[in-house]
Amino acid sequence: MELFQLNGKHAVVTGGGSGIGQAIAQVFAAQGATVHIIELNAAAAMATLETIEQKGGKADVYACNVSDQAEVIKAMQAIGSIDILVNCAGIAHVGKLENTSEFDFDRVYSVNVKGTYNCMLAAIPQIRKQGGGVILNIASIASSVGITDRFAYSMSKGAVLTMTLSVARDYLSEHIRCNCVSPARVHTPFVDGFIAKNYPGQETEMFDKLSHSQPIGRMAKPEEVAWLALYLCSDQASFITGADYPIDGGFIRLNN
The missing domain is CATH 1.10.287 (Helix Hairpins)
Known part of the structure; x- marks a missing residue:
């Protein structure tokens, strides 16, 4: 039995040009998936694509701003068949409530919250056509515990966590699993x-x-998050939905 293989699967990875998203795109391609990279920075996405192709994997790139719903819908429709969606595109902000400007609050919301919403909204009809699939959202330990000077970021990742639970509940009957992972510092x-x-x-x-x-x-190393993502998006995790998986080096439970 070949564990954690994604042969024949079409996986969309947002934010696949760097960091965790890049690692997930590379690991999924190595395990047999055709990876569709959605990324604002097209040059960074192309670098990921070249690395994947050099190793014999399959990938393509869609330059897209995840906060723009029309752009996202166009990209998802162009991709066509979708078995897996990984929402990794995100931005950070340092500051507590009083030194978080309205502009910065809206900027974090538009990418981290609205971007995740837009991608799920656009992908679910495509996943439904496949008879089901998997959505994995990248949340954060900031969605579960208080982190100093991360007001807007914590807000956004808390929303990602609760959207995950809602989607998992609402699409059970359509065989669409939805989970999230919550990294500490990577x-x-x-x-x-x-x-x-x-x-x-x-x-x-x-x-x-x-x-x-x-x-x-x-x-953490980005590839360590990617290996967890691979398991949760594989058929071996078919009984898992509506769950948040901390990958935090003990931060939540042991940091006292």
């Missing part, structure tokens, strides 16, 4: 850029400090 280009911008000259010290905020003593 070592992505965003983390390196954040440290370089906010702590110039202290990069090594701050990276070590942020790494050790997880009880396990390090950040």
Whole structure:
């Protein structure tokens, strides 16, 4: 029995140009899926596609702003058959309520919340035609616990979690499973850029400090999140829906 194979599956991965989304796209392609990358940064998406094709995988790219519903619907219709949707496109914001501007609040909402909504709305009719499938949303530990200076981001990821539960409930009879994963800090280009911008000259010290905020003593690697995503989108996870899976190095339960 070949476990966690996606042969013959069509998987849409948003935000597949970097970080967690890129890792998921690469892992899914390696396991046999045809991966459709939806990404605002077309150049970054093409780099992911080239890596996949160099390893013998199948992928294509759709330049698309997930906060624009018309663009998303057009992209999903062009893709056609969809068995799996992974909503990974997202942005971050640092700040508590009083120093989160209305502009920044709306910007985070438009990508993280509305973007997830738009993609599910557009993909479900295509998944339905396949007789069912899987939706996986990328939430965060910030949807379950309080994180300092992450007001808008926490709001958005809390919405992702509860949208996941709602969709899982509403589409049970149509054989559409919907789950989410909630990472703690993951070592992505965003983390390196954040440290370089906010702590110039202290990069090594701050990276070590942020790494050790997880009880396990390090950040996750993007591919570790991708392997969990692979399991949840595979046929071996067919009994799992309406669930949130922390992948947090012990942050939620052990950080006391």
